[in-house]
Amino acid sequence: MSTALLTDHYELTMVQAALASGEAHRRCVFEAFSRRLPDGRRYGVVGGTGRFLEALEQFRFGDDEIRFLADRNVVDAATIDWLAGYRFSGTISGYPEGECYFPYSPVLVVESTFAEGVLLETVVLSILNHDTAIASAASRMTAAAGDRPCIEMGSRRTQEESAVAAARAAYVAGFEATSNLEAGRRYGVPTAGTAAHAFTLLYDSEREAFTAQVQSLGKGTTLLVDTYDVRTAVDLAMEIAGSELGAVRLDSGDLLIQAKEVRTQLDAAGNTATRIIVTSDLDEHAIAALAAGPVSGYGVGTALVTGSGAPTASMVYKLVQRENGAGEMENVAKKSKDKASVGGRKWAMRRRNAGGVAEAEVIGIGERPQDDGNDRPLMIELVRDGEVVDHQDIHEARSRHAAARAELPRAATQLSRGEPVIPTVYEED
Amino acid sequence: MSTALLTDHYELTMVQAALASGEAHRRCVFEAFSRRLPDGRRYGVVGGTGRFLEALEQFRFGDDEIRFLADRNVVDAATIDWLAGYRFSGTISGYPEGECYFPYSPVLVVESTFAEGVLLETVVLSILNHDTAIASAASRMTAAAGDRPCIEMGSRRTQEESAVAAARAAYVAGFEATSNLEAGRRYGVPTAGTAAHAFTLLYDSEREAFTAQVQSLGKGTTLLVDTYDVRTAVDLAMEIAGSELGAVRLDSGDLLIQAKEVRTQLDAAGNTATRIIVTSDLDEHAIAALAAGPVSGYGVGTALVTGSGAPTASMVYKLVQRENGAGEMENVAKKSKDKASVGGRKWAMRRRNAGGVAEAEVIGIGERPQDDGNDRPLMIELVRDGEVVDHQDIHEARSRHAAARAELPRAATQLSRGEPVIPTVYEED
Incomplete structure (x- = not known):
């Protein structure tokens, strides 16, 4: 299916006016970035890069x-002609999927003519x-869950195609599996699930x-024990499936x-x-609170x-550099006070101390300085001359x-509200 | 494209177990409803019924x-066989799209075998x-905007297919147009848009x-005047387009x-x-605050x-009635205290006073009583014996x-947090 109309009307009218005036083919650099992390978060997680490349x-x-x-x-x-x-014929670089990001990280950089970009x-x-919002929330959940697996089961709480994308983004951020079958088919995310209350209610007992x-489904299945009375159901489950439940x-x-009561009940019976x-x-937060309980895994849906309170990341896509009338590249930026952006084509790296712990998100314009061994370059080439050169495998992500x-720093995964765990620093050329 | 895998894994494993045990073909009634409105809202708006019928x-x-x-x-x-x-061969009735709903309104009722439903x-x-969450938020916005048009332009803030669905739901709830071209193509929602800051920045001046x-684009176009200095830009806009701007x-x-400053500036120049x-x-809330200003229309995106704070409605899909071992229909409901549901196949109507103002959402089980002229039946037949009989045109919705x-009652559109504007009442058979 073509993705071309998943586009705002004004992108096309801008192309029309620029084609008519002759400026449509000026070389440009567009940048996707966010001025802030979701409220109170200490880091964000880039999601969706691979899906964007498919859409492209x-x-x-x-x-x-x-x-x-x-x-x-x-x-x-x-314009229609x-x-x-x-065909997009430009070059795209950016943060690979799964990488952490911070305010002003140049997550995606598109270099092309104005009209193409x-x-x-x-x-x-x-x-x-969308995918960044989900991945960023998911990462906090998997961090809170520690070694215990998280299973994504939120399909019913979001639009049906968002559900597929959410399952994929959650997997990138450490979820073990999803309930969503289409995410299994389309992206190879492991799928899981057994039964709902309706199944128990279907039967006479x-x-x-x-x-x-x-x-x-076998004795290894998961029985849902809270349709009527939990204690009775757990006894019944053990009676039917035995110690292999x-x-x-x-x-x-x-x-x-x-969970504590059920654990005691199961253990007392040898299960x-x-x-x-x-x-x-x-x-x-609920996952963190359950760390003290005898819980083997978490199924997470709505949140x-x-x-989890931030349903969209606040990324914007800004023209930061373009060719001028004299054919030279020129940095540009909107001047409106409350929505300032920084002109110019960016590079980015994560500065780390000698122990390998991140210290700063370093962003600059122009040529990236030589790697000193501790600084980790963050951007990779994704599209060269219109061809996708790195499809962003989700298992690698x-x-x-x-x-990443x-x-x-350890404070990154604190759940309390806070500032970005490392500062964003602009380095002069 | 098939929608069959936009489904949780466990729906299929439940079918497997029920097919094996022989209960899969028991006649059942499933009901989609919500126990509550989004936090602080006074009414909700049913969205997505038409899209569900397409998906079916x-x-x-x-x-x-x-x-x-x-x-x-x-x-x-x-099970695979x-x-x-x-093929779904049952019957579906429910609230038509665009109708208002309240806690426990039986928004969709599916009657079929267990496996099919x-x-x-x-x-x-x-x-x-998804669509109900968007329609419910959109309705508050169009109510706050009164006669002034609202234009949906949030595509960039939600997953690309959610964007299309959101544009459609917003239109049902009174938005005039959308920026989303695919919503124009797929559903006939009017589309609109002119230019972004990038367009202004593309040019040398x-x-x-x-x-x-x-x-x-003609003098009737909309010029974006805040890239540099608003006052200068408005003067320039009038100089270039004249009084027809x-x-x-x-x-x-x-x-x-x-808005007040610009209105004064425009009027002083004869525009x-x-x-x-x-x-x-x-x-x-921002739309309501701008009611006092000389604003002609609102473009609404992220919210x-x-x-607008409630990205998903909390609808659930519950088995409320099923055939028992003796072949009789029996009401069923989960007993867990914090998630109780009411068994039985429902009817619903909106009770109105002599002046035609809604007074209560009346729900009952069994046969709906005769209409007394003031009570308005709320449910319509959507699918009969597997065939969609009412496709839910969005313009009608x-x-x-x-x-609706x-x-x-007038308090429905108050923006302050409150209770449902009419109570939900269960009427005995």
Whole structure:
């Protein structure tokens, strides 16, 4: 499917006016960055780079798209002709997916003509803002969960395609699996799930429901034990599946107290290997509070897919440099006081101390200085002359994120509200 | 594209276990409803019904879907065979799109076998929870805006497909237009937009940028006047486009003060017909505050697409009635204290006083009593024997919403936090 119309109307009218006046083909540099982290967060996690690259490859104005634009008079005939032949032919670099970012980190840098680059604004921001919001929230959850696995199960709380993207972003940020089957098919994210309350209610008794589930899905299945009475259900589960019972799931009530009670009950009966999975409106704070409980894994839904209070990152896509009338490249920036940006094409690296701990996000304009061994360059080439050269494998992104988070000062994963854990520093050329 | 894998893994494992035990084909009633409105809201707006019906028609396990399920061993061979032949053959009724809803309103009722109905849970909730959250926020914005048009421009702040759905939901709730071209193509939502700061920055001077825009897009265009200095830009805009200048747009600063200054400046020069459009992180409260200003229209982005603090509605999809072992229909409900639901197949109507003002959301189980002329039945048939019988035209939904909102007590559109503006009442059979 073409992604070309996942675009704001004004990107096309700007192209029209610039084509007519002759400035459309000036060389430009656009930059995606955020002026701030989500409220109170200490670091952010870049999400969506790989999805953007997929969208870029599908960004074509085919017959259907052209017909719509013509029928609705969105732009004039000259612009339609130009759009019909549109292929992005520029260069894109940026932070790889899973990398941590901070205020003003140049997460994506697009170098192309004005017309080629401006058209990508909406799809760049839609994807980065959503996936980054989810990855940033997910990382706090997996940090709070420590060695215990987190399973993403928020599909029902977000738009159906956002659900697929959220499952992918959560995986990059350390989630083990997702309930979303399409994320399994499209991106290879492991999928998981057993049964809901409706399954228990379908049967004339809980005994029949548990028996049916164990017979079909095996003793290693996870039985949902809070449809009627938890204590009765746990006894029943052990009676039916025996010591091989895989797990029980708690989805309501005070999870910490219940987990302790159920653990005692399971252990007393010899089911020491049966795990306890908790779900029910968990967020990073609830996960942290459950660290004290005998919990084997967390299922996270609403809070994950809504970014845990920050459903969108605040990335913007700004023109920072362009060719002038004399053919020279010139830094540009909007002057409005409350939304200032910094002109010029950026480089970025993470400054680390001798112990390998991050100390600053260092950003500069012009040539990046030589690596002194401690500074880690942050930007990679993603697209060269219109061809995607690095597709951003999600399994690599997941490893990358784990490493990048581990490199941050320990305060990064504190859940209390705070400032960015390292400062952003502009270095002069 | 098939929507069948936009589904939680456990819906399929439940089907597997129920097929194996013989209970999969028991007749069931599932109900989508919410126990509460978004925090502090006085009414909610049903969104997404039409999109769900589209998704239902594409809910097929084709070769690609089946291959994924088999390769990953999601379910066993018998289940895969059953899924390959899946066609929903039941009946669905519910609130039409754009209708207002309240706690426990039976927004969607699905009557089918267990297996047929349980499979739809995830896609029903993904669509209704997202689109309802957006429509509910959008309605407060259009109520606050009164006769002034609201334009949806939040695509860059939400996932790219959520953006299309959000534009559609906002239109149902009274927005005039969207920036999102795909929403124009797919749903016929009017699209709009002119230029961004990048356009002005592309040119060697603001004069050249405005001249290019007016020459290409006409004097009726909207010029963005806050890239450098607003006062200078407004003078320049009038010099270039004259008295026919369509509008100026303000996207930063104190919008109320600036709108007044710009209005004075425009009027003094005779540009009394030039409109002032404001954008920049508006929500329903900012729109209400701008009612005192000379503003012609509002562009709304982030707050709209993130549900203005409530990015998801809290709808759930519950089994409320099913056939028992004796072949009789039986009401069922989960007993867990903090998540109680009410068993049984519901009807619903809006009770109105003699003046036509809504007084209560009346819900009952069994046969709906005869209409007494004031009570308005709320549910319509959407799907009969698997066929969609009412596709939910968005233009009709938009009119329906305007009428349903107008019927609520005046306090409905107060922006302060409050309780549902009418109570939900259960009526005994």
